[in-house]
Structures are given as C-alpha cells and as structure tokens.
Amino acid sequence: MTLTPEGAGARADAPVKLLAAYEAGDFFLATERRTVLAAGTAEILTEPDPVRLGEQATAALAEARVPIAAGVLPFDPARHPSRVVLPRSVHIAGSAHPGAAALTARDVGIAIGTRPVPRPSRHREAVARAVSELRHGELRKVVLARALDVEFADPVRPEAILHNLLRENPHGYTFAAGLPGGSSLVGTSPELLVAKEGDRVFAYPHAGSAPRHADPATDRAAGEALLASVKDQEEHAVLAEAVVETLRPFCRKLDAPTVPALVGTPTMWHLGTTVTGELLDRDVTALRLAAALHPTPAVCGTPTGAARELLGRLEPFDRRYYAGAAGWVDAEGDGEWVVSIRCAEVAHTALRLYAGGGILAASDPEAELAETSAKFQTLFRAMGFDPEST
Numbered sequence: 436m437t438l439t440p441e442g443a444g445a446r447a448d449a450p451v452k453l454l455a456a457y458e459a460g461d462f463f464l465a466t467e468r469r470t471v472l473a474a475g476t477a478e479i480l481t482e483p484d485p486v487r488l489g490e491q492a493t494a495a496l497a498e499a500r501v502p503i504a505a506g507v508l509p510f511d512p513a514r515h516p517s518r519v520v521l522p523r524s525v526h527i528a529g530s531a532h533p534g535a536a537a538l539t540a541r542d543v544g545i546a547i548g549t550r551p552v553p554r555p556s557r558h559r560e561a562v563a564r565a566v567s568e569l570r571h572g573e574l575r576k577v578v579l580a581r582a583l584d585v586e587f588a589d590p591v592r593p594e595a596i597l598h599n600l601l602r603e604n605p606h607g608y609t610f611a612a613g614l615p616g617g618s619s620l621v622g623t624s625p626e627l628l629v630a631k632e633g634d635r636v637f638a639y640p641h642a643g644s645a646p647r648h649a650d651p652a653t654d655r656a657a658g659e660a661l662l663a664s665v666k667d668q669e670e671h672a673v674l675a676e677a678v679v680e681t682l683r684p685f686c687r688k689l690d691a692p693t694v695p696a697l698v699g700t701p702t703m704w705h706l707g708t709t710v711t712g713e714l715l716d717r718d719v720t721a722l723r724l725a726a727a728l729h730p731t732p733a734v735c736g737t738p739t740g741a742a743r744e745l746l747g748r749l750e751p752f753d754r755r756y757y758a759g760a761a762g763w764v765d766a767e768g769d770g771e772w773v774v775s776i777r778c779a780e781v782a783h784t785a786l787r788l789y790a791g792g793g794i795l796a797a798s799d800p801e802a803e804l805a806e807t808s809a810k811f812q813t814l815f816r817a818m819g820f821d822p823e824s825t
C-alpha cells in the first residue's frame with residue numbers, strides 16, 4: 436500500500452464519513468494528509484517487546500486481508516502491553532480537516548465531579564524536587580505529568596470527544612484507540628513521533644511551551660517570548676538532538692534545522708522541529724522506528740533511564756498509555772505514529788486526562804503547574820467545559 440487514500444485495499448471514503456463510522460474500540464487517526472479508520476478487531480498482536488512487535492506486525496500483514504495494523508504503545512512497555520491489532524476493515528481518506536471544521540459540536544454529557552491526581556500543590560512540590568535533583572545530578576531534563584479524573588453522570592461516548600477534538604484542532608494529530616480492558620484513549624497530539632513512507636522518514640518533535648491568550652497582542656507576545664526563551668530553547672535542543680541521534684543510524688541522509696519553529700495549537704504555543712531523512716533500508720518499519728525513538732525526551736527526559744526512574748518516583752499515578760504512541764503500519768513498513776499526549780482515557784462514566792511538561796534546572800514550579808493546566812484545555816474544550824470555570 437502506498438500512503439495515499441487510493442492505496443490498495445483502502446476505500447477512498449469521505450474523511451468526515453470515517454469520523455461518523457468510528458465506534459469506541461476502533462482505531463482512528465487524522466493528520467493533515469490523511470484520515471485512517473481501522474475498524475473492529477480481527478487479531479490482537481501480543482508480542483510485548485515493541486521491536487519484536489514490529490516484526491510480528493510485518494509477518495502478520497504479509498498474510499492478512501487488511502492493509503494495516505494499528506494501535507497503541509504504552510509509556511512503559513515493562514508495565515503495560517502494547518495493543519496493536521489487525522482490524523476487520525480499513526478505510527483511508529484524505530485530510531478530514533476542511534470538513535471537520537464545519538461540523539457542529541457534540542454533547543459529551545454532564546460532568547459531576549473532578550479530582551486532580553496529585554493535588555496541584557503536590558505537583559508543584561514534585562517539580563521543586565525535580566529541579567533540585569536536576570541541579571545536583573546527571574539529569575538534564577525530566578518530564579513530570581499529572582492526571583485529572585472527571586466523573587460524568589452518564590457513560591461518555593469516545594465518539595463525541597473524538598468528533599469535537601477533530602472539529603477544534605485543524606492542525607493536530609487527532610487519534611482514538613481501544614485499550615486493553617475495553618477503555619479508549621482519545622486525544623489530539625501536536626507531535627508526530629515518526630512517519631515512514633518508502634525510504635523517507637519524518638519526525639516533528641515538540642518541547643518548550645507557553646499557554647495561548649484570547650487577546651491577540653498578549654498571545655503574540657507570549658509566542659515571541661517562548662521563541663526567545665533560553666530555557667525553552669535548551670529544553671527543545673535536548674529533544675531535537677535525541678531524535679536526530681536515534682534516527683541517524685537508520686538514515687543515509689538526515690536534516691533538521693538548528694533553530695526550532697514556533698508552532699501554535701488552539702490552546703498552546705510550542706517549539707517544534709521538522710526532521711526529515713532518507714532511510715538506508717526502506718524495509719525498516721515505522722513501528723521499528725517508533726520503538727527506537729520512544730520514549731523521547733518530550734515525554735520522559737535525558738538521560739532516559741534516570742528520568743524514567745525520577746518520574747516514576749515523583750508521579751503518584753500510572754501513565755498507562757498516556758505519553759506512549761498511537762499509530763499504524765502497513766506491509767511495506769510505511770506508517771504514522773504520534774506521541775499520545777493531550778489525551779484522555781475514557782472508561783464508562785470516568786475520564787482520566789493527562790498533562791505533563793519538561794522540567795530543567797531553571798524551571799519554575801508555579802509556571803510548570805500552569806503549563807499543565809493549560810494543556811488540559813485541549814480536552815476541556817472537547818468536553819464542552821467553560822474555560823473560565825476551569
């Protein structure tokens with residue numbers, strides 16, 4: 436299959452129809468280039484190691500009647516299995532965004548309670564602890580996250596959240612996937628972990644953040660301040676270097692600008708770098724590349740092992756499939772994997788939202804807490820929450 440809507444085995448359905456056809460448990464990914472719906476589950480690939488999972492997917496796809504395998508990688512493969520499935524049917528269309536912007540918002544239901552995990556003051560304390568370890572140890576960066584549990588009066592349909600996210604985030608990577616146990620992960624990530632097409636590889640790492648503002652002048656100033664911030668430039672450089680160094684052994688040619696670009700989502704400013712390369716071996720799969728890159732310093736830190744240990748100590752919750760990856764791969768190894776952030780796990784009447792941020796020795800705990808609050812806004816909007824009340 437080529438990565439076009441007209442690829443073999445794929446129907447060129449209208450993209451918004453794919454959104455309407457999505458049901459909880461399916462895989463869905465909309466990028467600016469294409470919309471993918473992998474519906475139903477014919478077979479779950481069980482290999483726990485993400486690298487071997489890629490090999491298993493390639494072998495399974497050689498015999499399968501569907502053109503892609505799709506699903507999620509957890510943040511920590513030692514704690515949770517990947518869930519990559521051969522679907523029952525695959526539908527691929529062009530960009531959903533022009534059509535999605537014209538949709539009307541769907542009602543998600545009535546929220547009856549929220550509970551932050553940990554309490555905001557504890558997150559501030561965790562950031563302060565991390566800052567002190569960053570000042571004295573080998574760590575350069577660690578990503579600390581927090582969760583927010585929202586309870587609804589009635590079961591929440593992931594379909595409604597996905598619909599609203601797609602409608603509101605024209606440049607995001609909007610995704611949904613079934614998780615082990617029957618819940619769904621749904622979100623809009625700004626960040627492409629990796630895409631592979633023939634012998635071409637792409638990544639779009641993001642690090643360095645500032646909340647957007649309603650007032651245009653304040654908003655523009657916040658973006659400019661982010662672009663000029665030495666701390667955020669360093670936070671971004673740690674990430675961009677790690678992505679480039681991980682991809683380099685796979686590539687005969689690799690390009691990344693030395694200075695990141697300012698990237699806007701409806702709720703956040705970020706620094707982003709477009710990484711493009713040519714692979715030495717066009718048979719290396721998108722899933723293999725995703726496994727090599729994950730976890731990048733966008734979600735874990737540098738060095739990876741020490742950062743993983745520290746965040747495991749400071750975060751009083753399980754990240755599960757937040758800060759992992761969601762994506763698909765085909766028989767030629769082509770595919771797209773996005774970093775699973777700006778997302779929520781939907782389980783019946785309960786939603787768990789996640790948001791994190793990169794901490795450096797120069798980070799300020801109050802600002803980091805505010806950054807996670809701003810990152811929750813992506814899901815709040817899709818849930819119909821009033822921004823003033825949150």
Ligand SMILES: C=C(O[C@@H]1C=C(C(=O)O)C=C[C@H]1O)C(=O)O
Nearest residue numbers: 641643644733776790791792793
């Ligand atoms: C970890 C998250 O976002 C990541 C962290 C960022 C940062 O620290 O500046 C920016 C973009 C993402 O790579 C999240 O949204 O939960």
